[in-house]
Amino acid sequence: MMxxxxxxxxxxxxxxxxxxxxxxxxxxxxxWLLIIFSVGMSLTIVFVAFDxxxxxxxxxxxxxxxxxxHRDCWLTPLDTANATDLPxxxxxxxxxxxxxxxxxxxxxxxxxxxxxxxxIDEIDCIPAxxxxxxxEDHDSSLMIMIYQRPCLPILVHYVNLVIDxxxxxxxxxxxxxxxxxxxxxxxxxxxxxxVEVPPVYYSAEAKAGNYxxxxxxxxxx
Numbered sequence: 001m002m003x004x005x006x007x008x009x010x011x012x013x014x015x016x017x018x019x020x021x022x023x024x025x026x027x028x029x030x031x032w033l034l035i036i037f038s039v040g041m042s043l044t045i046v047f048v049a050f051d052x053x054x055x056x057x058x059x060x061x062x063x064x065x066x067x068x069x070h071r072d073c074w075l076t077p078l079d080t081a082n083a084t085d086l087p088x089x090x091x092x093x094x095x096x097x098x099x100x101x102x103x104x105x106x107x108x109x110x111x112x113x114x115x116x117x118x119x120i121d122e123i124d125c126i127p128a129x130x131x132x133x134x135x136e137d138h139d140s141s142l143m144i145m146i147y148q149r150p151c152l153p154i155l156v157h158y159v160n161l162v163i164d165x166x167x168x169x170x171x172x173x174x175x176x177x178x179x180x181x182x183x184x185x186x187x188x189x190x191x192x193x194x195v196e197v198p199p200v201y202y203s204a205e206a207k208a209g210n211y212x213x214x215x216x217x218x219x220x221x
Contacts, residue, residue, distance in 0.1 A: 015044060015177075022180065026187055034188045041181045045174055052170050059163045062156050078107050089151070090115040096158075097124070098151035105129070105146055118145040 018040045025033025090113060093099055099116035100107030111133045118125035125145040128134050134144050
């Protein structure tokens, strides 16, 4: 995450410097500054295009996590999973109001974690199994409600939503940068185009006395 933030800061700084160079070159009519702007902007667009492709691939891979053939990737029951991963899963279950990874509370076996308990009465809540460890320190006559939805589809949905927003922003930025690049190239071509001015010659015979009105010569009826 920190590396991604540093890369974004670098891109933003480079884009700002290129914008300053481009505006100054266009205002002062400096073709070489516009050429620097065009080259730098072209490289930036290529870099962002690679990010666009990477995000598209990442979105496809995130969607494949919910397929049936990937179920064996999840270690169940979850109470035997790596202890370093469980706190994050507990946090997800609490925030996303879900239980388990892919199969719901069944991923926990008989040791369902307390983060699966519904804090308020909701439609997506179901009674916990009678053999669950949740009833060990609880009155068995009172029903415990747990979240029904698994966490993985919800998490994938939010990940895809974030990726879609980033792809839309990148596409808009690339379109804007491409427009600026085309304008810079047109300005460079215009500045390099030679404007041919017809030569003006002075003649000593060009005096007022050497000209006669058209009416006197009978040229005007």
